[in-house]
Amino acid sequence: MKQGSLFDPPQEPPEKTHATVGTARHSLSELAFDVETTGNNPFADDIVGISLCRERGSAVYIPIRHVHGPNLPEAPAILKPVMEDPSVAKIGHNLKFDILMLRREGINVAGPLFDTMVAAYLLNPGKPNHSLEDTGLEYLQHRKKPFLEVLGKRASFAEVPLAEAVPYAAEDAALAMELKNTLFPLLEDEKLSDLYFTIEMPLISVLADIESYGVKIDIKRLSTLSEELQRELDTLQSSIYGLAGQEFNINSPKQLAKVLFEDLGLKPGKKTKTGFSTAVEVLEELALTHELPAQILNYRTLYKLKTTYIDALPQLVQPATGRVHTSFNQTVTATGRLSSSEPNLQNIPIRTEWGTRIRETFIAEKGHLLLSADYSQIELRILAHLSRDKGLMQAFRDDVDVHARTASELFHKAMPEISGDERRFAKTINFGVIYGMSAFGLSQALGISPKDAAEFIQHYFATHSGVKAYLDQTLETARQQGYVLTMHGRKRQIPDINSANITARQAAERIATNTPLQGTAADLIKIAMIRIHDLIRTRKLRSRMVLQIHDELLFEVPEDELELMQKLVCREMEGAMKLSVPLKVDMGWGKNWAEAH
């Protein structure tokens, strides 16, 4: 445990803290703060206090709804001028959370941000988590008192006596302040400051706005779909039991494997760690000769859609807003992408008929439309730019169908002669290039032999020497430096790139070639989001960004702003970066997400 005044309890009794903050604010330039609550739900009504840290040794805690000691109903009024002062920098760990909490108290946080969680993430995006506990331990060797230890058996932080709550809360803010002092120079050393201050910090407010605005869901329609789907599942279940000659739990891979491979004696395919696989590729193969696996596949698909989306989404509608408020996580992925959770709105179905029905339940408010804008072939365009491959660049400059063009080269045919199957092959290979394809992986994806797949790959690289040279160069740099970079300097360590373990090394090589492409696309859309958000605000538009799905942005727009927003969004997305090939954005709009696509 690191000792020193910083992490000691504040000297002043909490009753006096508001006066300190109130009078000192004009001399402040930096303020670390942390909102204390009982959970991590931004819409839970449980904000109980704010801890502040201005300088070494002066961490304080201002109770707002603490049930013990001084409950300060005037606390928001005291905090508001400081929190909204743009000349005061705000330092904290996971600031988006604090910003959302304070917004519910009527406080709109302004000023430069320094989020220590995001800083720790940029320094090492591969780590499984960037909690204050772990980050404090790693960089300051400081063992923070665990929240659950302070909470004990109490139901809420508000019930923790002030004598314990104050030092705990103050420690959080003080730790963030100290982490800032440590992480800031590290960001500079790693050349991550530009990315941090021009992209990641401004993005925090954008994400906070998207999350608090939410997206509207047609609950009634979902409930109708649920009933309809249940009837279909019931029918399928009876039919499956009949074909199996017994009743069993269809959702249990273990029981299903027994029925298929033991009781019915079907030929097992690949194995998992725990037994014979019943995954979709295996069942599809079996479905060619048996009705049962075909029906299992159908059952699985429908069951998934019902449990994960149709039945889950209505429960996540916030009564206060009547909308669904996802969390966009900024410090999860190793590549720089966002992720979405509770609920994940980045994996809403689209590929099947039922998927379309589910997307139809994402709707616009009365008098509004949903506007969808997605980048066309963004990762291949970035590959074209980074590799300067002549053919690939020309394809995008001429705005031709890039998969058809690849097929034309692979099969030595003019583009108009390319069949659907040939284009599908080429499309899979283009994906393969982005993913760091192996002959085996490609053979699985195409359903051909590894030998044939190897020939396709060889032929692809023979006709795309620029791509080949770029990928080789990326690997060489990764081997020498142990990391790869995106165009904006986002860094991902690749620890296994020189591993003696072949499997681990090959996996590392795929990561090394994929990350600059996926990561640059992530940088790009983040820039577009910040600019569009800024324009909506400065032009006082009523349109709102509601979702980001990696290469797509979804907006809810008043009908009379549709035309303006189409132009604005297209211009900003296509102009977010200047590449050696044009960027292209496809757009659609409608009363629901299915129509907008």
Add this chain to the structure above:
DNA sequence: GCCGTCACG
């Protein structure tokens, strides 16, 4: 709490 599975880009 892990595993298998499957929804998305």
Add this chain to the structure above:
DNA sequence: ACGTACGTGACGGCA
């Protein structure tokens, strides 16, 4: 000989 396409999150089953 070996396991194998990149990145996620959520569900139910089962120990």
